Amino acid sequence: MQGIGVVERGTTRRRLMAGAAAVAGAALAPGSGRAQAPGTVKVGLLVPLSGIYARFGQLMRMGAEIGVRHINEQGGVPSLGGAKLDLHLFDAGDSTEKAKNAAQRMVADHPDLVACSGAYLSSFTLSATEVTERAELPMLTLSYSDLITTRGFRYVFQTSARAGDQAKVTLPIMLDLAEKATGKRPATVAILTDNTASSLSFVQPIREGSAGFGVKIVMDETFTPPLSDATQLIQKVRSSRPEMLIMPITVISDVKLLIEKMNEFGLGRGRVPTIGSGIAMAQSDLLQNIRPAQMEGFITVVGNWDAKGQDKIIEEFKAATGEPWMGQNGIATYGDMWIMRDALEKAGKSDRRAVAEALRTIDITEGAALYYPGRRVKFDANGLRETAGPVVVQWQNNKPLTVYPQDSAMAEITWLKR
């Protein structure tokens, strides 16, 4: 990127022990020698940059870097004399322990950080916020887990709707839509979910309240990702003949196996209307792994997505990264940078406690708010964004397009008739 991402420096040198000689070459990283300019404010991004989740972290990094560039180009933080944001990256690695270590490193080595964003996986966010909470460093996150804002923490701010809430909002909309398209309200639903925390929270209200939604659950299967074969799961879908399938999946390889198997069994492309949760079913990585035509009609519910009115940013993101669309990870961290800027602007000083206080009281429908569904940034007492609702994305013409909420929608939702 443009060298906005500044790696940690300073104290790390002392820690270099046995590995020093071997890695001396790599140590000459770009930007590592740069002194902090007087008019800058340090913000952090703690995401997995290595290990099995690195891909997601990379996308989040791209979004944040563009966000910071835009903010700085547009005058930084006016109330701080136009101070520029200075983004620092921290690698959360591939385990909760590494994520926690990185968070500890972040707060210990950078006492002047005012806010941070992260940490992709909800378990990483959970362990990282244990650190940031104690350090009184505000942390913005898009993790869906219900646990994040139910622990009584005061320095964590969840920008997306919790998975359970997403399902509660989405399901009736889907049922209405089906009724409108087919003339018949779906009465049977099948649930096929992996057993990650966010998927389980998504299906929980449906399992518990199916009667309230007026549907009957005809199949309910939970599997441990990653699958090695989807045959018998899809066979169960096939034999239970649901009118709608709820299928929250988090791992790309499972998406491929399940979707291809549905197509193989003649259930794909809307034959069994399928609603997922999370970004795995709409990620650009799918293009490398599955024919987009096979995705046609699939719907997934996410926390944030490319929305109407963001074309310029999206185009820039696409040009800078070569990605075909921006997606939740890019847009969310982009927006997080703007929330940080707006909170700094409100706080009027470069201090983490002041920023946290500003976040607790912020209520805007402009600026950063434009990058979030609901178009408003206001956090409740637990740190959950009040108007955060689900964003519904549907594959249409080989692309996942936002179809809900209305003010963000880039296309009309369609319900393929059986």
Next chain:
Amino acid sequence: MLQLEGFLQALNAGLLLGAHYGLMCVGLSLIFGVMRVINFAHGDFMMVGMYAAFHIFTLLGLGALLGEGAGPYVAALLAAPVLFVLGYLAQRFLVSRVTGTRVGNLEGEGHYAQLILTLGLSLILQSGGQILFGSVPVSVPSELSSEAWELEFAGGALVVFVNQARAWGAVVAVAIVTLLVLLITRSRTGKSLRAAADNVQAALYMGIDVDRAHRLTFGLGVAITAVAGGLLASSYPFTPYVGLEFVIIMYAGVVLGGLGSTVGAFWGGLLIGVIQQCSALLLPTQLQNTAIFAVFLLVVFLRPQGLLGRVSERT
């Protein structure tokens, strides 16, 4: 009828997937059988094999050349020589230093050193893989991965879908295992590998270059597992960290079949595929891997030498 259909469907999926597992296990088993080394990095070598297949497919334009039907299989086979060289070199420069005749004086016959070394190797392959190949999951494009032959029984009341990509993969896997068995039972090289496995000292007395036999074995074992990975690469998106997901399956399969038995390893892998897919008929799907471990432990306790293993390990 529905239950029967479900069973047949699961069995069919299990057999097809199991053939892929079997091939993977055969590679690991070969190395174990001849060198008595537990290769922790075996799954990561398979990962490199998957990437090799992917890049061979893309760079040689196999999709355009052969189509997305046959192309992926050719790519998988072409990954073998690449991985053979990699395995050969890894044995030549690293593993050989803690195996074979050099470790007689080491604590635990060098097993500790072998474990740590292959763990280190595993780390390097994974992390190096991330640097070289990136972290975007990829798969080899195949037009067969969502195509099935529909077998109708009972006048169409019962339909079994046989996935074409997996079916052809299973055919290739069986063919390779057959070729390998012919190689090690019929050819002089194969026999000398078995001789080196049976008795290192006696093999030396015969003038068999045991070090070379070990290099061949490591290369061959890695290459075979790489082909299995390449075959899966069209239906399974992978990242540099995919090895860990399969290495456990490989160990279980190899032990089930009987440590050191090449054919046994194939049956072990096949059995694991079947258990994994059929367990969901009885147990929650979430526990399908637990079922593998349960059966694995059961078999090991009842028949410690594995299904086809010899009664005692070489001492």
Next chain:
Amino acid sequence: MLEIEELHAGYGGTPVLKGVSLRVGQGEFVAVVGPNGAGKTTLFKAISGTVATRSGRIRFQGTDLAAVPASRRAHLGIAHVPEGRQLFPSLTVMENLEMGASTEAGRRDWARNLDRVLAWFPILAERRSQLAGTLSGGQQQMVAVARGLASSPHLLMLDEPSMGLAPAVAEFIFERLAEIHREAGLTILLVEQRVAEALESADRGYVLEAGRIALEGTHAELRRDDRVRQAYLGM
């Protein structure tokens, strides 16, 4: 053909051979006898390279073996029939013989060697496709000897070929060895506990005790020696 000078060898920290010197001439049949643990097997292993030499020299047909790796020594013409047979149990009898013929000479002369060993040990022809691990002790020993011969060696080294065999079987093996020595003119170095058979067939013998050569001489000399009688019978 084989000259050993002041050989010291052993495992880890324990020396086993403490200065052994020994010669085997072209076409000779030489026996080495001695109690268990005297270093007979170590001596053989040092010759075929699986035990490291500390000091001293081993020359075979003029070549200093120090520079020859273990796996190449068979190719020079040294066949080692190890103690306890050490067959390849999961290979068939024929495959074991084939492995014996791993040397260039062995492959070249395969057909001739096979005819010869099957003539000397006809039972092997019957058992050709049986797994070697399932044979009886005597048959296994025959395979071991035949496997050694299959390499077309210049020197055949046999380590306790009678071990664990019934006397009649052991005698059969010794008779064959004598026959092989006579007919093929093969140089043979034998380690044996059955002193009489060993010395009967051999031209010369050495007595190895505690890593040193205690005695040497022709078979007649040794057979008459009181120390040999005492050492091996306690008479």
Next chain:
Amino acid sequence: MFRPLGAPRILLPILAFCAVYALLAVTVENSYHQLTLTLVPVWAIFGLSWNLLSGMTGLISFGHAAFFGLGAYTVALLFVKAGLTPWLGIPVAGLVGGLSGLLIGLPTFRLRGHYFALAMLAYPLALLNVFLWLGYQEVSLPLMRDSGWAFMQFADHRVYILIALGLLLAAMLAMRLVERSRYGMALMAIKQNEAAAEAVGIDTRRLKLVTIALSGALAGAIGGFHAVILLVVTPEAVFGMLISAQALTVAMFGGVGTVWGPVLGALVLIPLGETLHARFGAVLPGIQGVVFGTAIIAVILLAPEGLYWKAADLLRRRRAGSGPEAVPQGREGPAAPPTPAARTAPGPEAPAILRAEGVSKSFGGVRAVREVSFTVRRGEILGVIGPNGAGKTTLFNLLNGFVRPDAGRVLLDGRDVTGVAPNRLCRAGVGRTFQVVRPFARMSVADNVMSGAQVHAASAEEAREMARRAMRRVGLGGMEDARAGALSNLDLRLMELARALAGNPRLLLLDETFAGLGAPEVEQLLGVIRGVAAEGVTVVIIEHTLHAMVRLVDRFVVLDNGAVLAEGLPQEVTGNRAVVEAYLGSKWIAHAGD
């Protein structure tokens, strides 16, 4: 090294290390460094737990994450569901770990070698799936703002370091005590040679179970503490394969089978991994793994047995080169004890101590021992001779319970002991030596001998005294501190004999004790054995050659081809034509008249 427990030389380094570490830790202000300093002892303890099972018994476990994870979940779930403080949760976690160790050990100890290692792999991975299935994807320990101390939540992270260090200190001291105890000796004996351990009376199965329970308890407790540090428990993070690998890595990297190994391993690897991660994780993601892996490989190629052993060997070599202290201490007296009281061979009327009745055993169709019957009289020296491969060692294995006969009985003092486990026979007074002596090369002679005394002694002190006495009996007095690896052939034999004698057996089975000895050495050993017999110990000795035996034994049993060929007084046997033929071949007889 042959010193009573608690000797400063053993404990001082540990105390000094912990003191230095603590001093260093309290001066560190940076909370991230504090975290790293906490994790070093955590992983060191986990490594120690692995070391206790795998390093000390030689059974490699790939599944230590099972205990670790159960411990972590115990603490987390007790906290969340029952509000139980980790101060109590961690001990419970230890208990859970210990119990799971027992449960896992019971079936798994039936397996050996690679099968054991790989079977262990299955447990944590199965548990991982089970915990996912149970719905414990993410368990978060609640933040207790007002009662931090009560719930092990400290504002000052240095408290965590001190707790972790305290646990490490306790674990290291405990491990050191274990190492020095009879129990530790027994573990060492198992690792060296499980059969020999059984033969000196160690109930190997029970001991292994105790060990896996202790190891599991330690791993469970530290898993629980780790949950307190991390505050979030997920199945992948506690049952994952990488956790099991972590235990292996720190222990093997630092040195297997020593207290210092895992500590050294953790001291190097944890900060190294962290530093690499911090420095390069965000610059060139992945490079940290490459460097880390390369470092591990480089070290293991240079020091295949781990840092500690490499350092120890280097140090010893240097000391041996310069200092006089390395020269082994002299013996107290001549190797042979003073001329023993004259003994007379018991006559045919003497009572039988051991009887074999029609004992047979086949291995894969080969009849190794066929219908062997004979009697050992109390107080005699009986020689069992026969050519190599005649079945002598198999017969010994049948006599002391290693192998169960296919047919026939073995009677000890008239009581049927057929198939009774060797350790129980040993307790009943049957000692045994082995053909191949495999000492703990790096341990002192006394420590080697002690392993034979420990089951018969009430305390380590007593065992030490018994070992000392046994060493004097065989003429090794004064050699206590010599390294077993540096002993001569004869001294090794004497040490093996002392080990068998340390348990004060009534009946001693000696397997090829004279192998590899020169004539003067044989004489010395003959004297020792005569001395032992003179003290009233019955001796059965297997030999391959006759020559020394005729001057030692009262009576011979001659085996050939698995069957008794002859039995009788030395002069009868050597004159027996069949015996001569079996030994020397018929040709000898033919020439005998020359």
